[in-house]
Amino acid sequence: MFELGQLRCFLAVATERSFSRAAVRLNMTQPPLSRQIQLLEHQLGIRLFDRTTRSVVLTAAGRAFFIEAQDLLERAHSAAFTARKVAQGDIGTVTISFVSSAVYEFLPNVIAEGRKSHPHINIALREMTTAEQLEALRLHRTDIGIVRSPLDQQGFGCECLVREKFVLAVPREHSLATQRQVTLRDLDDQPFIIYALSSWQPFHELMAGMFRSAEVRPEFVQHIGSTLTILALVNTGMGLALVPESATKIRFDNTRFRDIELPPGVLSLLYLVWRVDNDNPAFQVMLTAIRKSVHTLPNTP
Structure with missing residues (x-):
């Protein structure tokens, strides 16, 4: 030839x-x-x-x-x-999986920074629960995961990217919507919408443990796996809810957000996870871009 x-x-x-x-x-x-x-x-x-x-x-x-x-x-x-x-790493495809709440502020910054600095890298997005993401990473179906739980396993990298406080979502007509200062004790006996254990285990366990330690007993009226759905139910007057501060970007006419005093360490955390043996050059480039984009957000480590 x-x-x-x-x-x-x-x-x-x-x-x-x-x-x-x-x-x-x-x-x-x-x-x-x-x-x-x-x-x-x-x-x-x-x-x-x-x-x-x-x-x-x-x-x-x-x-x-x-x-x-x-x-x-x-x-x-x-x-x-x-x-x-x-x-x-100037061209290629990177698959990023993420929990749904990451779309409120964190993920848009990541996409904007990635497209700005590396316009020829295609970013494929996959919305998954934390458990689904970890399985996808193990099977090489995603390059980078944005999850709620840290991963401490050999062969995987993990770092905390975002720390943000929780705020109280309150129906507009509720007395707490105008109360000058809100504490955890104010939630005792109140109808409360909590994150579902099946899909939001980190948040469910965090909040349930916080209430037990403080001996505060809200009336759990719904267990829901979506922040958007939780806020929609708060908007109907069904109950109160604690949501990450970034969720305040979601607007409902009858929902108000209030600062609330919570115990130290009760924070909404986002972790970045990846396989250390990932040989996709575009993956390493995008990993750097994600870290850079996070530094523009408040409440980052």
């Missing part, structure tokens, strides 16, 4: 219509150039040029091969260029 170097020689001769001029163009002497053309014709089993003492003219087969040879050489250059860009 012919080589790319032979194609370059052929295209130079075909373009210049002269072996001597083609040799100058390729910065080589004429004998090795003629030898490369002869080898190419031998390998193809056809004559590419009609040669006379005064001219070099493409044969009919040579004219057809000229078009294909140009395309092959361009594709080879493109392949090399693409391979270098992929190796540098």
Whole structure:
């Protein structure tokens, strides 16, 4: 099979219509150039040029091969260029999985920063629970996970990215909506919408443990797995809820958000997790971009 170097020689001769001029163009002497053309014709089993003492003219087969040879050489250059860009992490695809609450503030910043700094990297997004994300990472189905629980397992990297306080979501007509100062004790006997254990285990356990330690007993009227749904229920007057501060960006006409005094350590946390053996160059580039984007947010570590 012919080589790319032979194609370059052929295209130079075909373009210049002269072996001597083609040799100058390729910065080589004429004998090795003629030898490369002869080898190419031998390998193809056809004559590419009609040669006379005064001219070099493409044969009919040579004219057809000229078009294909140009395309092959361009594709080879493109392949090399693409391979270098992929190796540098300048192009490629990164799959980021995330918990739903990350879309309120954190994830939009990540996407904006990623597109700004690396516009040729395709970011594929997958909304999953924390448990689903960890399984997807193990199966190499995602590159980066944004989860609620830390992962301390060999072969995985993990770091806390966002720490934010909880705020109290209150129906507009509720007495706490206008109370000057709200404490945890104010939630005793109140109808309360808590995160579901099945889908939001970190938040459920955090809040349930906090209430037990403080000996505060809200009336749990619903166990829900979505912050958006929780706020929609608060908006109907069904009960109160504690939600991450970033959720205040979700607006409902009949919902008010109030600061509340909570015990130290009761925070909404987001963790970044990944496989340490991930060899996708674009993954490392996007990991850096995510860290950079987080520094623009309040309440980051």
